[in-house]
């Protein structure tokens with residue numbers, strides 16, 4: 001074991017760097033006891049709206065709820081179909097199934113890991129309700145052609161921004177929009193390890209349609225606009241005031257965090273680029289990358305061996321995601337047998353994510369890269 005301590009994500013060091021600001025923000029909430037819907041929540045929704053250049057931001061309890069509320073607000077009906085990438089976190093499919101809708105899995109692009117937009121149109125039927133692109137690992141799905149299909153077919157687009165808050169997509173006419181503000185609705189998560197993480201669960205929903213925002217706000221709060229007057233069926237999904245207070249501090253650092261993550265990614269790119277058993281992450285031409293994950297594809301070596309080699313050298317790594325959704329017990333269907341999504345199946349066997357966070361040091365990075373280079377010389 002090395003003396004260099006490395007974590008996938010170092011939340012403690014990140015906290016310590018801004019401890020006084022965070023502690024003060026939390027203390028203010030404690031002093032006010034406005035734990036639910038306190039002023040920090042409204043302030044945060046306004047600040048995030050400004051940051052994203054979004055007309056409306058509605059905070060909620062977590063990213064999974066955000067997706068569920070988005071579908072509810074758009075008036076989905078049981079049996080409706082929702083198109084989503086098959087290579088994603090389970091939450092995206094889970095809420096679709098939970099609402100009695102049918103998840104329609106779609107293959108991803110081997111290079112960007114995001115939904116293969118060319119395959120979307122053939123999935124559209126007269127029951128198609130929405131497309132849910134997931135901006136996986138930190139960069140945007142190819143939104144311009146996706147939005148064009150959605151507009152032409154008159155279906156909604158719900159962006160899953162849980163891994164890409166702050167990423168910017170460039171359209172061919174020069175317009176630049178932040179992830180989550182391009183579709184009908186954007187949904188994000190403030191889970192602690194996300195790029196903008198709070199100290200528990202949190203989420204938010206964005207839209208450019210102020211009437212829709214009002215409905216989203218009602219659904220997130222028991223379907224009420226006026227207390228004890230329930231016009232529609234809703235859920236209980238609020239962002240705690242303490243979490244909002246923390247996020248108000250951390251939002252100021254989000255761009256700096258993205259820079260730090262990019263610096264780590266650049267370092268890995270530079271040091272690992274020549275190793276024949278690794279394929280580095282591809283940066284999409286029309287999106288910035290906020291590197292929620294730095295995900296490699298392994299070529300011609302055993303992932304299990306490589307992962308345990310890293311582990312024995314004190315280097316953690318993660319597999320996102322080891323089992324594709326169509327092969328998960330809960331989501332298996334006869335029309336999605338093994339072999340149906342070859343690219344995703346191959347990715348589930350070959351991807352590995354290296355440590356990346358805002359507090360990584362040169363010492364840690366050089367140690368990781370040297371260890372990986374040594375693997376190429378004698379390990380395999």
Ligand SMILES: *Cc1c(COP(=O)(O)O)cnc(C)c1O
Pocket residue numbers: 062063064065088089091092134160162163188189190191201202203
């Ligand atoms: C984290 C995540 C979610 C869910 O967010 P929670 O806040 O954990 O509910 C949804 N989609 C993707 C792609 C995620 O990474």
